[in-house]
Amino acid sequence: DVGGARLGVVDGTIFTVRDLLAATLVGSANNAANAVARLCGMTKSDFVAQMNARAEVLGLTHTSFVDPTGIDLGNVSNAREVAYFAAHAFAKENIRKLAGSSKTHIAALNDAAYVRDISSTNWMLYYPAYDDLYVTAGKTGFLNESGWNVVVQLHPMGEDTTRSLTIVALGAAGRRESFDDAAALARWAWGSFEWNN
Secondary structure (H helix, E strand, C coil): CCCCCCCCCCCCCCCCHHHHHHHHHCCCCHHHHHHHHHHCCCCHHHHHHHHHHHHHHCCCCCCECCCCCCCCCCCECCHHHHHHHHHHHHCCHHHHHHHCCCEEEEECCCCCCCEEEEECCCHHHCCHHHCCEEEEEEEEEEECCCEEEEEEEEEECCCCHHHCEEEEEEEECCHHHHHHHHHHHHHHHHHHCCCCC
16 A cells, blocks of 8 residues: 555455566556565565665765655655666666566456556657657656656667766656656757767
8 A cells, every 4th residue: 555656456466576567667656666675575674775775885875765666755865866876777678678668568467357558657758749869768756745757768869879868857847847858958968068989
């Protein structure tokens, strides 16, 4: 039982780890994130302690976690550190693949009737306004207290992967505005700087 986006399932529904990760990364399902944490065989507090230990190893001195979902107000970070740990996570192919998917298909293992197609909460993957951008991965978030947030890894559409960026846009007033801000930052960077191979 957690706030925000979640899978509509009854207790005891069983999924593969891949489907729980997909529901978390594609559909922002907070109950799926908690389930992934439980699957590690740790208590929630031990799992969060491991998250904080990983942040420390990565040198993220302004980042602190209190829950696996990011929905608790005690989770804190800043744009630079969100960009750093997102780039680190997106470097892992299984994470990047899911975080760059516009939709995913999940099915319960113990309930043949539970089959769902989940669309990504990241509109930059499929809205025509962003057709000049090639999004390789991204993650969205929303809290009343922080507004609409997005971290996205992208490069110009086509083969120009040398100009890949990780953009973080925090605190937008609306969902669309968060994506527009990220797109504007990427276009500005590509138009203002030269990349040396």
